[in-house]
């Protein structure tokens with residue numbers, strides 16, 4: 001386990017389609033652990049393998065009230081529904097925040113570290129975070145979907161009041 005350097009935009013590894021994982025071995029388990037350590041260190045809610053310079057279809061995201069860690073190996077989107085605009089950021093874009101439209105519901109299929117295939121349904125910000133990370137695995141970055149950039153002042157106003 002280790003904290004890795006986060007690859008910042010622009011970088012080729014961030015815009016490539018990542019390769020499917022064919023075998024869940026020690027390398028993949030270590031990758032999952034490194035993703036977790038790196039996400040926690042840099043205070044993200046999700047991170048994808050290409051963001052630590054590994055072009056494989058692996059990503060993690062915090063979901064639910066308890067901020068459980070969802071590990072996704074070879075995730076695919078089975079279904080989406082709805083649409084909502086909300087603010088996103090990305091560890092690969094340290095100073096960029098903005099509004100992105102995403103589905104409000106997603107159903108995915110993915111593999112966990114034990115090699116078990118699972119299906120998961122998520123809504124709201126969880127759905128947003130999951131879809132943001134899966135986009136990374138296809139080399140799609142949130143700046144390409146930005147409707148409007150949100151300034152740091154606006155962010156401070158929005159979140160400053162809630163955190164009293």
Ligand SMILES: [Zn+2]
Nearest residue numbers: 089090091092
């Ligand atoms: Zn991101």
